[in-house]
Amino acid sequence: MKKFEPLGVIGVGAYGIVLKAQNKETDEIVAIKKFKESDQDEIIRKISLREVRILKLVDHPNIVKLKESFRRKEKLHLVFEYLEKTVLEVLEKSPKGLPPELIRNYLYQLLKA
Numbered sequence: 001m002k003k004f005e006p007l008g009v010i011g012v013g014a015y016g017i018v019l020k021a022q023n024k025e026t027d028e029i030v031a032i033k034k035f036k037e038s039d040q041d042e043i044i045r046k047i048s049l050r051e052v053r054i055l056k057l058v059d060h061p062n063i064v065k066l067k068e069s070f071r072r073k074e075k076l077h078l079v080f081e082y083l084e085k086t087v088l089e090v091l092e093k094s095p096k097g098l099p100p101e102l103i104r105n106y107l108y109q110l111l112k113a
Helices: 042-057 087-092 100-112
Strands: 004-012 016-023 029-035 066-072 075-081
Antiparallel strands (some): 004 016, 016 029, 066 075
16 A cells, blocks of 8 residues: 555445545556455455456456555455446436436446446
8 A cells, every 4th residue: 555645435335445546656546445354254355356356357448447456464455447436326316217318328338348
């Protein structure tokens, strides 16, 4: 984490937290997923390793890019490209649903990925 300056928490999930950070060397804004106790919990360890393997295999504009991964204090950290919004955020802001053309656009991107 010495290479990154944390800028805030983006989200908290079942397996860890996601931080917005800035790469001190390049000034690039990234998202860092920090897993909870990844070496001590067998389920989290398996899930995190599977995620890393899959993300290293894929390279598509509609799939978030894994830039690097590292361990610090026995916890796995995944560094991703930073995206302003997630589909979940868009859905939460539209409790009555999304316009059909937006749904088609998201489905198209998902299917292409």
